[in-house]
Amino acid sequence: MEQTTGGLPGSGLAIREHDKTALESIQFNQEIQGIMAPPPENASSFTALLELPPPQAVELLHSPDCGGTAATSSASAKSLCQINNQKPYLFHSFSGNLTFPANAALIERAAKFSVFAGENSNPEDSSVVGRNSSANLDKVKNEPPESDSNPSPMQGCASDPTVENPNQRAAKRKEREKKVKVSSKKSKGVADEASGEAEKLPYVHVRARRGQATDSHSLAERARREKINARMKLLQELVPGCNKISGTALVLDEIINHVQSLQRQVEFLSMKLATVNPRIDFNLDSILATEGASLMDCNFPSTVAPLMWPEIPVNGNRQQYQQQWHVDAFHQPLWGREGGNHNFITPDNSFLSYDSSANSATLHSNQLKMEL
């Protein structure tokens, strides 16, 4: 990425070295930077945005042929060394002199307009460039992310992109927004980090999507909904088996089942503990002494399981139960229901309790690894 924050002369020099026709481009540069000088002072306001497009449109108009430069400008967007034509220089000088993001966003969009007749991947590169530069600076919400997520639909409307004025561009952008709704998640993600930095500004211009109200209530609603969705995602990751489910109601179903099964497990385990000991005086010191520090260790359940197996005498009935438990236990989705299965076994049957706790112990280690 050629994000040069050096001044104009540096980039001008670089251009001169590369091409004979660079003199014309430098003249253009100087003209345009003379126009661009006042806007950078107030980078956040709309006026900066408005003042930029005319010079850009001007230099776009001056380009000899947009079709010919379409392919080349895409290539040049990547690196300075690949400059073969006059027009890309201008783009580079712009991106080199960028001190404010609004220009970058519009430049990239302009580049894309001229480029989208050509390859597919390059607009994404150029918009990536724009995104990198604008991520560091304050910007209008939603603008750059939309540019990078909508390269392909624009291929259809390639009438004469370079001569478009910004209004048409904005209208087309909004049409794109309507067409491609997948961009919403990406734009939210990038807009979030932008909004974090935009707080330094006096005010942020938020461009609402087409068909959505712009009053503060709906904006607050949207923010609230995004918060809820983020937390639902966390819940989905926590509860096993929820990742593949889509739809809030089903996910909530799974969560409720999980909570219920955990509560039932607690009940059953406390019942078992009550049967194991006639008096509930579990002495912590003695417990720690018998097992050593491995009690607190993450792998405690797995170390206990092999210890317990040799002690259990072979029993025909028990083996039957063992197999049943094995089949169930290795089924991840049934894990939640294991607690329910336990309830069918009376606590008095200590053989069975050995089996179930051993099996559950092996699954435990998985759970522990997931959790810790």
Added chain:
Amino acid sequence: MQNPRSEKLEFLQKWMEGMGKCTSLKKNMSLLERKKAIKVSADLAMASTRTESKCWSRALIANIASRDHNSKVLTEHVIGSSQCLRLRKAFTSSSFSQLKNKRMLNRTRKIMKRRRRTVRSRVKKVVMADSIARRLVQKRTEMLKRLVPGGDLMDDDVSLIEETLDYIQSLRSQVQAMRCLLATSQLMNCS
């Protein structure tokens, strides 16, 4: 988040304390009484690790403390009487009864609405997918609120989901600790 190992140790210690207090309160408990003592002590210990940050733990402690005198003594022992008093003030029975009234009121309102809707829907049966989806989600949120302790007190979904997250995590660690204890005690009994 705290070191999980230290959290587990703390949980075990508090649990042992609670169970020791239970035995001192009553000797020779029956099976069911023992089971209840174990469960209550475990719940208290689990909630005490999260008291400051989460609402469900405070609601759980307040619930336990308000059950009967023995439980109240136990909670005071485990949690500390001053904190217990503070929690009970925050979750006083009056506020709970208010909540109960509110819930009953909401339920009657819903029943009335449903009655009116069924009368109207006979005229034109329009199936709106989004309203159905919303009702499903609403029903499940209510169920979740009933499951998570102190869920009724939270009106907004964001905090409810956060509480559920935390509650699920602590329930899991509680289950693990109980299984560990069970395994060790069984081993001890065997050998």
